[in-house]
Amino acid sequence: MPFTESATQPAQLDQQALIDALVRTSFVTMAVLTKIGAEHDLSLTQLRMLAILRDRRAKMSALADYLGLDKSTISGLVDRAEKRGLLQREANPVDGRSVEVVLTREGTELAARGATEIAGSLSPMTNTLNRAEMHRLTTLLERMLEHH
Amino acid sequence: MPFTESATQPAQLDQQALIDALVRTSFVTMAVLTKIGAEHDLSLTQLRMLAILRDRRAKMSALADYLGLDKSTISGLVDRAEKRGLLQREANPVDGRSVEVVLTREGTELAARGATEIAGSLSPMTNTLNRAEMHRLTTLLERMLEHH
DNA sequence: TATTGTTATACTCTATAACTATA
DNA sequence: TATAGTTATAGAGTATAACAATA
Numbered sequence: 405m406p407f408t409e410s411a412t413q414p415a416q417l418d419q420q421a422l423i424d425a426l427v428r429t430s431f432v433t434m435a436v437l438t439k440i441g442a443e444h445d446l447s448l449t450q451l452r453m454l455a456i457l458r459d460r461r462a463k464m465s466a467l468a469d470y471l472g473l474d475k476s477t478i479s480g481l482v483d484r485a486e487k488r489g490l491l492q493r494e495a496n497p498v499d500g501r502s503v504e505v506v507l508t509r510e511g512t513e514l515a516a517r518g519a520t521e522i523a524g525s526l527s528p529m530t531n532t533l534n535r536a537e538m539h540r541l542t543t544l545l546e547r548m549l550e551h552h
Numbered sequence: 553m554p555f556t557e558s559a560t561q562p563a564q565l566d567q568q569a570l571i572d573a574l575v576r577t578s579f580v581t582m583a584v585l586t587k588i589g590a591e592h593d594l595s596l597t598q599l600r601m602l603a604i605l606r607d608r609r610a611k612m613s614a615l616a617d618y619l620g621l622d623k624s625t626i627s628g629l630v631d632r633a634e635k636r637g638l639l640q641r642e643a644n645p646v647d648g649r650s651v652e653v654v655l656t657r658e659g660t661e662l663a664a665r666g667a668t669e670i671a672g673s674l675s676p677m678t679n680t681l682n683r684a685e686m687h688r689l690t691t692l693l694e695r696m697l698e699h700h
Numbered sequence: 701t702a703t704t705g706t707t708a709t710a711c712t713c714t715a716t717a718a719c720t721a722t723a
Numbered sequence: 724t725a726t727a728g729t730t731a732t733a734g735a736g737t738a739t740a741a742c743a744a745t746a
Contacts, residue, residue, distance in 0.1 A: 500745050552676075
């Protein structure tokens with residue numbers, strides 16, 4: 405499924421091949437994340453939200469920014485996760501309009517388990533490379549991410 | 553947002569770093585695809601479906617396999633895309649149960665435009681690498697994809 | 701007035717279960 | 724009986740618009 409295929413200039417062939425590899429890799433990776441999420445009744449978005457909240461409490465508006473979603477969407481996501489006991493809304497004593505979201509113990513545990521399982525599911529792929537190759541690949545990806 | 557972070561054995565640090573880079577790269581890539589899809593009122597799934605059908609006609613069941621979705625989901629996706637004039641259902645003369653899906657001219661054009669735009673949107677990222685680096689990165693990604 | 705969230709609404713995506721038609 | 728699709732249904736994810744409360 406060559407998602408992309410259009411540029412056929414001499415110098416652009418390498419770039420085109422890279423983009424195809426990038427897109428295919430991304431679909432494989434997202435499929436792994438989606439599957440692990442599903443095993444815990446979490447959508448990809450819920451999984452991302454837990455990952456964000458693992459490091460820090462966040463305001464509703466900050467979650468909307470991080471996830472690139474409308475604030476009304478966040479209300480629904482947080483509603484459902486809160487109903488499951490994965491997180492809690494907390495009032496901000498300084499600003500009465502603001503609502504902060506914090507993981508519960510259960511949410512923290514689930515996020516940790518998810519992270520472990522993701523690493524486990526991707527490792528068969530990453531382990532096809534030796535350490536030097538892993539290093540090179542990581543460096544190249546990070547270089548690209550910086551310039552994004 | 554370190555999606556993954558759990559293994560801290562000496563040899564696993566490189567792998568962990570790679571997995572993080574892989575996941576972050578995937579989210580960036582999927583965000584680009586989602587955005588370009590949205591600009592054409594296409595969900596990521598619809599965009600993938602068009603990409604698949606760009607190369608070949610496909611049975612409903614084949615689409616379900618490619619996309620990893622239930623056949624009932626495919627019925628809905630095809631319904632909506634057909635209503636928009638992007639594709640058509642066609643009867644299979646050999647097997648009366650089977651339904652084949654083919655892009656219309658409009659669907660083909662949209663798929664081509666999408667591919668071009670995806671390449672254009674990802675190129676600022678990929679262009680931060682020189683040709684040799686692109687080559688190396690592509691090779692490493694493809695190596696991993698083979699073993700998936 | 702501007703900002704932060706919630707709610708009402710509508711549509712897409714998704715799966716499960718029950719169904720129809722064909723093999 | 725088994726297979727290929729469709730339909731009915733239900734729930735999650737999403738955005739827009741209107742709203743309430745606070746600043």
